[in-house]
Amino acid sequence: xxxxxxxxxxxxxxxxxxxxxxxxxxxxxxxxxxxxxxxxxxxxxxxxxxxxxxxxxxxxxxxxxxxxxxxxxxxxxxxxxxxxxxxxxxxxxxxxxxxxxxxxxxxxxxxxxxxxxxxxxxxxxxxxxxxxxxxxxxxxxxxxxxxxxxxxxxxxxxxxxxxxxxxxxxxxxxxxxxxxxxxxxxxxxxxxxxxxxxxxxxxxxxxxxxxxxxxxxxxxxxxxxxxxxxxxxxxxxxxxxxxxxxxxxxxxxxxxxxxxxxxxxxxxxxxxxxxxxxxxxxxxxxxxxxxxxxxxxxxxxxxxxxxxxxxxxxxxxxxxxxxxxxxxxxxxxxxxxxxxxxxxxxxxxxxxxxxxxxxxxxxxxxxxxxxxxxxxxxxxxxxxxxxxxxxxxxxxxxxxxxxxxxxxxxxxxxxxxxxxxxxxxxxxxxxx
Numbered sequence: 068x069x070x071x072x073x074x075x076x077x078x079x080x081x082x083x084x085x086x087x088x089x090x091x092x093x094x095x096x097x098x099x100x101x102x103x104x105x106x107x108x109x110x111x112x113x114x115x116x117x118x119x120x121x122x123x124x125x126x127x128x129x130x131x132x133x134x135x136x137x138x139x140x141x142x143x144x145x146x147x148x149x150x151x152x153x154x155x156x157x158x159x160x161x162x163x164x165x166x167x168x169x170x171x172x173x174x175x176x177x178x179x180x181x182x183x184x185x186x187x188x189x190x191x192x193x194x195x196x197x198x199x200x201x202x203x204x205x206x207x208x209x210x211x212x213x214x215x216x217x218x219x220x221x222x223x224x225x226x227x228x229x230x231x232x233x234x235x236x237x238x239x240x241x242x243x244x245x246x247x248x249x250x251x252x253x254x255x256x257x258x259x260x261x262x263x264x265x266x267x268x269x270x271x272x273x274x275x276x277x278x279x280x281x282x283x284x285x286x287x288x289x290x291x292x293x294x295x296x297x298x299x300x301x302x303x304x305x306x307x308x309x310x311x312x313x314x315x316x317x318x319x320x321x322x323x324x325x326x327x328x329x330x331x332x333x334x335x336x337x338x339x340x341x342x343x344x345x346x347x348x349x350x351x352x353x354x355x356x357x358x359x360x361x362x363x364x365x366x367x368x369x370x371x372x373x374x375x376x377x378x379x380x381x382x383x384x385x386x387x388x389x390x391x392x393x394x395x396x397x398x399x400x401x402x403x404x405x406x407x408x409x410x411x412x413x414x415x416x417x418x419x420x421x422x423x424x425x426x427x428x429x430x431x432x433x434x435x436x437x438x439x440x441x442x443x444x445x446x447x448x449x450x451x452x453x454x455x456x457x458x459x460x461x462x463x464x465x466x467x468x469x470x471x472x473x474x475x476x477x478x479x480x481x482x483x484x485x486x487x488x489x490x491x492x493x494x495x496x497x498x499x
Contacts, residue, residue, distance in 0.1 A: 072452050083436075086439060087282060090284040091435070103274075104189070104217055110190045111132065112192045114142065114144075116148075116247065119149050121221065121250075122175065127166050127169065127278070128274070128278040128279070133187065136177070181211055184211055185211050192218070192219070192221065205230065214239075217241065218240045219242070220240065226287060227241075231263070238266075238267060240263065242256070242258025243256075243271050244291060252447055253281055257275070257285065281446050285433055292425075294346075299421045299423075300418070307417070308394045312394060312395060318331060318417075319332050322414070337368065340368055361393070405474070405478065415468075419472055423485060423487065425458050
C-alpha cells in the first residue's frame with residue numbers, strides 16, 4: 068500500500084468529516100432541527116480503563132465530571148490508576164498543565180453514590196457488558212436524575228432498544244461507544260435505537276465536538292458497525308492461525324507491513340480475550356477453537372501478562388512457546404478450504420471479509436455512507452489513510468474481492484463465515 072496520502076483521498080476524507088456532522092434519524096430529526104441539552108456537569112459510571120479514559124476526555128473538554136464506582140476499594144484503585152495515566156500522558160506531552168490542573172482539581176470528583184448525579188445533564192454508563200446489569204442501572208438512574216438528563220451507554224454490542232425499555236421515556240437513551248484508549252482515540256460511534264430522540268443524539272454529538280472527537284451515527288444491531296467489521300477481521304486473523312498454522316507475529320507483521328498502525332493479535336491482546344468472550348456470550352456467538360484453548364489457560368492479554376503474546380514487567384511483548392504449540396496442534400488437525408501462497412493472500416484473507424461486512428451494513432441501512440465507515444476505521448482502527456479506508460480500498464478491488472469471496476463461500480459450507488453483500492453478488496453475476 069502507498070503510505071503517502073494522495074490529494075483526492077485527502078478531499079474524500081475531508082468530505083467524510085463533513086458528512087459525519089450532517090446526521091439524520093429515520094424520524095427526520097437531524098443536525099438541522101435538533102439541539103443538545105446545555106451541559107455543565109456530566110457523569111461517568113464505571114472507573115475501569117474505559118471509564119477513566121472517558122472521564123479524562125470529558126474533563127479536558129471543560130465539563131465538570133463525576134466518576135462513580137461501586138465501592139471505596141474500587142474507587143481507590145481507580146484514583147491510583149488515574150494518577151498513573153496523568154503522569155504518563157504528561158511525560159508524553161499529551162497533557163498540558165491546564166489539563167492536569169482540571170484532572171487533579173475540583174473539576175473531577177469521585178463518588179460511590181448514584182444519588183450525587185441528580186444535577187447531571189448527561190450520564191454515561193461504562194459498566195460490564197451485561198444487559199441485565201445495565202437495565203438495573205438505568206432503572207435506578209431515572210428515579211435520581213432530572214427528566215432533562217440524557218443517558219448514554221458505552222455498550223460495544225448490546226441492543227439499545229432493549230436497554231431503553233426500562234425507561235419511562237426511552238427517547239433519552241443513546242449509545243455513545245468510545246474506543247480504547249478513550250482519551251486518545253478520536254472517533255466515537257453514536258448509536259440510535261427506534262425511539263432515540265434527536266435531542267439525545269444532538270447531545271452526544273455536542274459532547275464529542277467538545278472532546279474534539281469525530282462522531283459517527285449508526286443504527287442498532289449486534290456489534291453495531293465498527294465491531295461487526297472488527298469481529299470479521301479478528302475471526303479471520305484467528306482462522307489464519309488455527310487452520311493455516313501462521314503464528315501471531317507473522318500475521319501482525321504482514322498487516323503492519325501493509326501500513327496498518329497495529330496487527331490484529333497485538334490489538335486483541337490490548338482489548339482482552341475476556342472482553343471478546345463476554346461479547347460473544349451475550350450475543351450467542353460461538354468461540355472458535357483457538358479462543359477456547361486460550362480461555363482454558365486464562366490468556367486474556369496484556370491485562371494479565373499473557374495472551375497471543377507474553378508480556379514482561381515492562382509490558383514488552385514476546386512470542387510465546389505455549390501459544391505457538393497450541394496453533395501448530397490445531398492447524399495439524401484442521402481442514403483447509405483455501406491455499407495461501409503469499410503475503411498478499413494473507414492480507415486479502417484478513418481484509419476482504421471485513422470490507423464485505425461493511426457493504427452489508429450499508430445495504431441494511433445501519434450507516435448512511437461508505438465514507439463514514441472509512442473515516443471511522445482511519446481514526447479508530449489505524450487503517451492506512453493513504454488508501455481512503457476499507458471501503459474506498461475495496462472499491463478499487465471489487466472484481467478480485469467478488470471472486471475471492473465467492474470462492475471462499477463455496478468452499479466453506481460449515482462455518483457460515485460470510486454473508487455476501489448484494490454489491491459483491493452483483494459484481495459476480497455481471498462477470499458471469
